Amino acid sequence: MSVVPIKKAPEPTIRRLPDYYHYLKWMQSNGREVVSCTHIARDLDLDPTQVRKDLAVTGIRGKPKVGYLVTPLIESIENFLGWNNLTDAFLVGAGSLGTALLGYQGFKQYGLNIVAAFDKDKRKIGKKIHGKEVLPLDKLPGLAERMHILIGVISVPAESAQAAADVMVEGGIRAIWNFAPVSLDLPEDMVVQNENLASSLAVLSRQLAEAVK
Amino acid sequence: MSVVPIKKAPEPTIRRLPDYYHYLKWMQSNGREVVSCTHIARDLDLDPTQVRKDLAVTGIRGKPKVGYLVTPLIESIENFLGWNNLTDAFLVGAGSLGTALLGYQGFKQYGLNIVAAFDKDKRKIGKKIHGKEVLPLDKLPGLAERMHILIGVISVPAESAQAAADVMVEGGIRAIWNFAPVSLDLPEDMVVQNENLASSLAVLSRQLAEAVK
DNA sequence: TAGATTGTTAATCGATTAACAATC
DNA sequence: TAGATTGTTAATCGATTAACAATC
Incomplete structure (x- = not known):
């Protein structure tokens, strides 16, 4: 009754926020202190009203x-996306x-910190890649639980992906x-982004086919 | 007047086609000859009507x-996406x-064949990576033109991306x-997919924030 | 034949774009 | 103050979903 529900932001809006963020960072590094939607819209090739609505979801x-103050706007986006503090993640594959x-x-910069890698290939286990240790896959659930890891990255071949996901679910990711x-076939409450x-x-091929037609 | 225009397929539809494709390939390898939209929809967690409309854009x-014949359906998708013949591409970075x-x-499998890599780093030039030669970036325009390369892949850091794109445009990509x-800032008629x-x-972080809220 | 499934038209839903009053 | 810009409500557009007749 009294709690104002947090307005769920449309996914297209969330996908555009990083673009605004990078643009604003660049503006900031140029010493710019204020910027208008009109200006942003022109530079990013978007509709000014859309820019206003997009930025509004972050609470700014x-x-x-006048327009928007650049620094508070950047902070508002960072805060909304959770980019102001690092979240640890495990990678499989x-x-x-x-x-x-x-x-x-x-x-x-995007708040993601991959702290360890896992693989089932014995030849890879024990090695360090870019300073991060490669551990055996069956150690993942225990470690994820103990370290309260919430995010998992899957970079295995198609055949092994479901197994990797299952292990992550087991570890509380x-x-x-x-x-x-x-x-992936996952429990209802899991969050997934397929890259x-x-x-x-497919989109590139079709557009190219239409462009050279 | 007499030419029926090719109905432009919605982008969400095109993005889903590869999923159908993989699913159908799997069905085919299981010896399945016929499949219905109802069935596909259930397995892929989609609306049956949407599946029908999506498949219809490929002309099947x-x-x-009865449903759809698996093999002709696979061919129809392959053909629509241009995945039945390889397109050569250059990679920068x-x-x-x-x-x-x-x-x-x-x-x-997706019709893309990366035939060569380009870099401006002299230490990388001349090496072979996964059997593909790394060439100096300034050779790209001439080679792209001569080899009629239409697709370019950019995997350089943010700062160098626009320069890479410019070289590609110069080479007729x-x-x-x-x-x-x-x-990227590109001529009107260029086709771009930003990965x-x-x-x-950003979407993952937000959804996670909402899920654990 | 009866019933499952297709193809298509209509209804719904949500995002984008337009219009405009409020404001510094 | 006048005018540019915001915030918000309304109109448009396109994709998804529902309804249903046609068909094997």
């Missing part, structure tokens, strides 16, 4: 005639994609970032 | 009471992500698959 208020993900320093090209390269490539 | 017709992409055998976390890891991570 602009000043009519220390192959070439896994290695690339382990080496990507940029995730820290709540959100999975899945780079394997399969849809579907096949889908992106 | 089902048989009332032979860092860890680039290396992972060069090593991923799955792209061939028409479609860019961009893994750098920046939006935006920051966006996916």
Whole structure:
């Protein structure tokens, strides 16, 4: 009755927020202190009203005639996305994609800190990749539980993805970032993002086919 | 007047087609010859009407009471997505992500064949990564033109992405698959797919925040 | 034949875009 | 003050879902 429900932000809005964030960071590094939606919209090729609505979900208020203060706006987005504090994560699959993900320093900026890798291949276990240890997969549930890990990254081949997901669920992991090209069968309350390269490539191919038609 | 325009398929539909494709391939390998939308919808957790509409864009017709013939349906999707013949592509940025992409055998299945990598780092030039040569970036325009390369993959850091894109445009490349976390400034007629890891991570963080709330 | 399934038209839903009053 | 910009309500647009006749 009295609790105002947090308005659920539309997914397209959430997907655009990082773009605003990077843009604003750049503005900030240029010494810019204030910026208007009109300006952002022009530079990012979006509708000004959309920009206003998108930014509004983070709770920020602009000043009519002036615009938005850059620094508080950045903080508002960081806070909304949870990018102001690091969340530890486990990665399963220390192959070439896994290695690339382990080496990507940029995730820290997005609040994600991959602390360890897991693999079932004995030849990989014990090695260090980009400073992170590769552990046997069956150690994951125990460690995840003890370390209160909430996020798991899957970078194994399609065939092994479901097994990797099952182990994560067993360890109490709540959100999975899945780079394997399969849809996972998971409990209702699990959060999943499929990084579907096949889908992106499908869209690219079709658009190219139409463009050169 | 007389030419029936090709109905432009909705992007969400195109993004789902690879999922149907993988599912059908699996059905096929299980010896299944016929499958109904109802069945597909249940397994893939979609609406049956949506499945029918999605499949219809590829031009296939089902048989009332029976369903769809698996093999022709697979071919129809392959054909629609252009996955039945390989398109050669160039990759710029032979860092860890680039290396992972060069090593991923799955792209061939999706009609993409990365034939060479380019980098501006002299220490990488001349090496072979997963059997593909790393060439100096300034050779790209000439080679792209001569080899009629239409697709470019960008896996460089954010700062270098625009420069990589410019070189691709110069070489007559028409479609860019961009893994750098920046939006590129490109001519109108260029096709772009941004593989935006920051966006996916933003959605994951928010959903997790709501789930554990 | 009866019933399951397709193909298509209509209804719903949600996101984007337009219009405009409020404001510094 | 005048005018640019915000915040919000209404209109539009497109995708999803529901309803149902046609069909094998």
